[in-house]
Amino acid sequence: MKNEKSLKKMAKSIFKNKDNPDGRGLQDIYDEIKKLYLSDNRPWIIGFSGGKDSTCMTQLVWKAISQLPAEKMHKKIYIIGCDTLVESPKIVERLSKSLKNMEEYGEKVGLPISTDIVKPDLEDTFWVCLLGRGYPAPSNSFRWCTERLKIKNADRFILEKVSQYGEAIVLLGTRKDESGTREQLMNLYEVKGSLLNRHNKFAQTYMYCPLKDFLTEDVWNYLLQDKNPWGENNRDLLTMYQEANASECPLVVDTSTPSCGGGRFGCWTCTVVARDKSMDSLLEGGEDWLLPLSELREELKKTQEKEEKKKVREFKRRNGRVMFCFPDKEGDDTSAGPYTLDFCRQFLRKLLEAQVKVRKTGPDPKMVLINEDEIHEIQRIWRMERGDWKNSAYEMYEEICKEKLEMLEDLGGFGKVEQEILTDVCQENKVPQVLVSKLLHA
Numbered sequence: 001m002k003n004e005k006s007l008k009k010m011a012k013s014i015f016k017n018k019d020n021p022d023g024r025g026l027q028d029i030y031d032e033i034k035k036l037y038l039s040d041n042r043p044w045i046i047g048f049s050g051g052k053d054s055t056c057m058t059q060l061v062w063k064a065i066s067q068l069p070a071e072k073m074h075k076k077i078y079i080i081g082c083d084t085l086v087e088s089p090k091i092v093e094r095l096s097k098s099l100k101n102m103e104e105y106g107e108k109v110g111l112p113i114s115t116d117i118v119k120p121d122l123e124d125t126f127w128v129c130l131l132g133r134g135y136p137a138p139s140n141s142f143r144w145c146t147e148r149l150k151i152k153n154a155d156r157f158i159l160e161k162v163s164q165y166g167e168a169i170v171l172l173g174t175r176k177d178e179s180g181t182r183e184q185l186m187n188l189y190e191v192k193g194s195l196l197n198r199h200n201k202f203a204q205t206y207m208y209c210p211l212k213d214f215l216t217e218d219v220w221n222y223l224l225q226d227k228n229p230w231g232e233n234n235r236d237l238l239t240m241y242q243e244a245n246a247s248e249c250p251l252v253v254d255t256s257t258p259s260c261g262g263g264r265f266g267c268w269t270c271t272v273v274a275r276d277k278s279m280d281s282l283l284e285g286g287e288d289w290l291l292p293l294s295e296l297r298e299e300l301k302k303t304q305e306k307e308e309k310k311k312v313r314e315f316k317r318r319n320g321r322v323m324f325c326f327p328d329k330e331g332d333d334t335s336a337g338p339y340t341l342d343f344c345r346q347f348l349r350k351l352l353e354a355q356v357k358v359r360k361t362g363p364d365p366k367m368v369l370i371n372e373d374e375i376h377e378i379q380r381i382w383r384m385e386r387g388d389w390k391n392s393a394y395e396m397y398e399e400i401c402k403e404k405l406e407m408l409e410d411l412g413g414f415g416k417v418e419q420e421i422l423t424d425v426c427q428e429n430k431v432p433q434v435l436v437s438k439l440l441h442a
Contacts (some may be wrong), residue, residue: 003093007049008074010038011319012120012215013215013218013221014214014215014218015218019116020285020417024228025441026222028337029060029064029210030064030067031064032195033060033061033064033065033164033210033322034064034068036196036208037064037065037068037075037193037247038072038074041074041075041170042075042165042166042167042169043075043076043077043078043161043165043166043168044061044076044077044078044168044170044171044208045078045080045157045158045161045168045169045171046058046061046078046170046171047078047080047082047154047171047172048079048080048095048098048099048115048172049081049091049095049096050081050091050094050095051091051237052219052220052223052237052241053174053175053211053219054172054173055173055223055228055234055237056158056173056211056214056222056223057171057172057173057210057211057218058102058173059222059223059229060210060211060222061077061171061210061231062111062230063226065112066109066111066182066229070110072360073111073112074112075111076112076113076114076413077111077112077113077114078113078114078115078116078157078161079099079102079113079114079116080115080116080117080118080154081095081096081098081114081117082097082117082118082119082150083095083117083118083119084120084126084145084149084150084267085120085125085126085127085149085371086126086127086149086213086267086268086269087266087268087363088266088267088268088278088279088370089268089290089293089362089367090143090282092173092264093364094237094240095117096117096199098232099116099117099234100115101230101231102115102230103115103234104230104231104339105230106230108224109229110337114256116157118153118154118157119153120148120149120152121152122181122373122374122377123377124146124148124149124400125148125149125368125374125375125377126149126267127351127378128374128377128378129144129145129148130300130339130344131339131344131347131348131351131378132344132377132378132380132381132382133338133381133385134314134337134338134339134341134344135273135278135338135339136303136304136313136336136338136339137269137300137301137303137304138270138272139271139272139304140272143272145267146286148344149267155201155202158202158205162202162204166204166205167204167205168204168205168206169196169205169206169207169208169307169317170199170205170207171205171208171209171210172207172208172209173209173210173211174186174211174212175209175211175212175213175214175215175216175219176212176213176215176270177214177215179217186209186212191206195208196208197209199268216374220238223237223238224238226307243281243282243285251281263416266278267288268293268297269296269297269300270297271297271300271301271304271307274301276294276297278298279293279294282292288361289358289361289362289363290362291351292354292357292358293354293358295351295354296351296354299347299350300347303343309336310336311337311343312339312340313337313338313339313340314336314337314338314340315336315337315345316337329405332433341382341386341387341388344378344382345392345396347394348370348396349400351369351370352370352396352397352401353400354369355367355368355369355370356400356401360435365406372405375397375405376405376407378393379391379392379393379394387422387436389422391407394407422436
C-alpha cells in the first residue's frame with residue numbers, strides 16, 4: 001500500500017509542462033484519436049456515466065473528431081449511459097440531460113453521434129430480484145446486482161452493434177491511476193504496438209482507453225480549462241463532486257470493477273459497502289429530501305447482520321433445498337435463503353411510502369423509485385411462487401399511491417377469499433401453504 005501511494009506521488013502529468021518536458025500536448029492526443037478513428041470502419045461505442053472521467057473522455061473525442069472534414073466522419077459513434085433504475089437521483093438527472101444535449105449539439109455541428117440509455121430487463125431489475133424473488137441485499141460474497149443491472153445491458157448493446165457491423169470498438173474512461181488493481185487489469189489486456197486492448201469477453205470487440213495515462217488532476221485541468229462542446233458548464237460537475245465528496249461510477253464491463261457505493265456516485269441502494277459516503281455528504285449539504293432513500297438503504301444493510309438474518313430470511317432456497325455450511329459458535333449450520341414474503345411486503349410498503357414522500361419534498365414531483373412494470377412483475381412472482389393470491393402488491397400500491405393497478409393477465413383466478421380458505425385448510429391439516437399454492441399453479 002505504501003509503495004502504491006509513493007508511486008502515485010511520483011506519477012507525472014500526461015501533459016507537457018515545465019515539470020514534464022517530455023509530456024504530450026493536447027493536440028497530440030487529438031491526433032491520436034483522429035488517427036484511430038480514420039484507421040478502419042468499426043463503429044465506436046462510448047461508455048458515458050456522467051462523471052468526470054467519462055465526461056473528459058467524451059469531450060476529447062468530440063473535440064478531436066470535430067477537427068475532421070465532414071467527408072471523413074465516416075463511421076458512427078454511439079454514446080451510451082447506463083441507468084440501473086436505482087441510481088443516485090442527481091446522477092440520473094445529469095446523465096439524461098447530458099445525453100440529450102449531446103444529441104442536439106452533435107446534430108447541429110454534423111457529428112456522426114447518437115445517444116442511448118441502456119436499462120436492465122424487467123426480470124433483472126433490483127426490486128424484482130430483491131422484493132419479488134427475495135434475493136438478499138448485495139454483499140461482497142453475493143454481488144448479484146452488477147451483472148444484472150449493468151454488465152448485461154452494456155453487453156447487449158455491444159453485441160447488437162457487433163452483429164450489425166461485424167466488429168466494434170468500446171471507449172472507456174478508465175485510468176491506470178485509479179488503483180493498482182485497475183492498472184494490472186488494463187495491462188493484462190493490452191495489445192503490443194496497438195492503441196487498442198482486447199475485450200475481456202468478446203473476440204470481435206476491442207477497447208480504447210484515451211485516459212489510461214491521465215492523473216486525476218489531468219482530468220480536472222482539462223475539464224476546467226477546455227470549454228464543454230455540448231453546452232454544459234464543467235464547473236457544475238466539479239461542484240457536484242465537491243458537494244458529494246465522490247468519484248464517479250464507471251460504465252461497468254466486468255465484475256472486477258469495484259462497487260460504486262462508499263465514495264462513489266452509484267446506486268443509492270448499494271449495501272456492498274459499509275457507508276454510502278456520497279449520500280451522507282449530500283444530506284449534510286442540505287439535501288434532506290434524500291433521507292427516506294438513506295433510511296431504506298440502512299434497513300437493507302441491517303438485514304446482513306447475523307441476528308437480523310434469522311428474522312427476515314427463509315431457511316430454504318427458492319428451489320426448496322436447504323444449504324448447509326460450517327457451524328457457527330451457536331451451532332447453526334444452515335445457510336440463509338431468500339427474504340421472507342412478510343419482509344418483502346413490509347419493505348415494498350416502505351418503498352412506496354418513500355416514493356410518495358420524495359415526490360412531495362424533492363425536486364421532481366414525478367420521481368420514480370419503483371415503476372409500475374416492476375410492481376406487476378413482483379405481484380406475478382408473489383402469486384405464482386409464493387402463494388400471494390390476494391394481490392397484496394396491488395393493494396399496497398392503491399392504498400399508498402392512490403392509483404389502481406389492474407392485473408395484466410389472468411394468473412389462475414384465485415383471489416383473496418380463496419387464499420383465506422387455503423390458509424385455514426393448510427393450518428388445520430398442518431400442510432405448507434406455499435407448497436399447496438405452487439401445486440395448484442403447476
